Amino acid sequence: MPGLLLETLRGKNAGQRPVWLMRQAGRYLPEYRALRAEKGGFLALVYDNDAAAEITLQPIRRFGFDGAILFSDILIVPYAMGQDLQFLAGEGPRLSPRLLDHALDTLESVPERLSPIYETVRKVRASLPVDKTMLGFAGSPWTVATYMVAGEGSRDQHDTRALAYRDPAAFQAIIDGIVAVTVEYLCGQIDAGAEAVQLFDSWAGSLSPTQFERWVIAPNAAIVAAVKARHPQTPIIGFPKGVGEKLPAYARETGVDAVGIDETIDPVWAAGALPADMPVQGNLDPLLLLAGSDDLEKGALAVLAAFSERPHVFNLGHGIGQFTPIDHVERLLAVVRGWRG
Structure with missing residues (x-):
């Protein structure tokens, strides 16, 4: 029996809203920090199937979220394409050689670097309650390319x-x-047990309209079409962060089943501008959750009200911050779970 999250992503507008939070498996949880201190660096955790599965399941055990998002990273794809990947403390990820200085065809692909991720998916799905949805993910091509070209993250993606x-x-x-x-x-994640997948495009907002069409919409549409050809029943969520008024075009032209919106988007505007009945995911400001002020409940209720007439997955507008107090998350969940459309 599909859970509430999967049914919503397939277009059902239920009275209760499913909820999961981007980066819900991570540093704000004391159980995650304890496991990381025991196991070591981030990439070592990703490739330790037992540890990665445990981290994926930790927020489900603590909060009962409707979906478990795979513990991994968007840079596993360039790692499999042949770039070396390191996560440096206090500095973030580094890829080498960077494609600003080297041609793509100088890389030697290492596809076996993907296989351990599938094993993590299998382990998590085997341990999840049947009403919880297993979520896989990948980075969208533009965002992944910005790291491959520059070798690291950047504020304006100038080099790329x-x-x-x-x-x-x-x-x-x-x-x-x-x-x-x-x-x-x-497709490997879906074959291993992922029931829905999300494409993260964290830097999509940095492009001009014509570049957006070529480097965001076109490649995402190609991915969606190819995955749908093999897995037509698997919902695909697209999350193009920072795209503003270009969001409706993304929703119409990429073929995604649901669209995630960031905290800078007015949810009332989005509800009117996006294709009718399309599932929407979002979009509480992560900083409001971090602050936990009296406006937290008001902000959550405003998001819920804006999307009351369409299928809606409650989420943040981006990833949960590492210093977010546990009791703030519990307060938020009480509001969302107590709401009825």
Whole structure:
């Protein structure tokens, strides 16, 4: 029997709202911090199937969220494409060689780096209650490419945007390579037990409209079409952060089943601008959850009210902050679970 989250992603507008939080498996949980202190670095945790499965399940045990999001990282795809990947304390991820200085065809792919992730999915799905949805994910090609080109994250994606203008053929080859691996990666997760998947495009908001069409909409549409050809019943959530007024075009043209919206989007505007009856996910400000002020309940209720006429998955507008108090999450869940449309 499908759980509430899966039914909502398939288009059912239930009176109660399913809820999960981006980055819900992570540093704000004391049980996660304890396990990481025991096991070591982030990448070691991702590739330790027992540890990764345990981390994925921790927020389900504590809060009973409707979905378990795979504990992994969007940079597993470039890692499988042949770049070296390191997570440096206090500095974030590093990929080498960076494609600003090296051609894509100089990389030697290592597809076996994807296989351990599938085993984590299998372990989690075997342990999840039947009414909880197993969520897989991947980074969208534009966002993944920004890390591959620059070798690290950046505030404005300057190097990658410049490369896309300067040598669009070379950049298209990078995007096409990411698309091909991402299709296999998502299908592998689905084959292992993922019941829905999300495409994260954290840096989609940095592009001009024409570049957005080429480097966000087109590659995401290619991924969705290819995954749907093999897994037509699996919902795909698209999360293009920071895209503002370009959100309706993304929702219409990529073929995603549901669209996630960030905290900068007015939910009332989104409810009117997005395709009718399309499931929407979001969009409480993570900083409001962190603050836990008297406005927390008001903000959650405003999001719930805005999407009351369509299928809605309650979530944050981005990932939960690492210093978010546990009792703030519990307060939020009480509001969402007590709401009836």
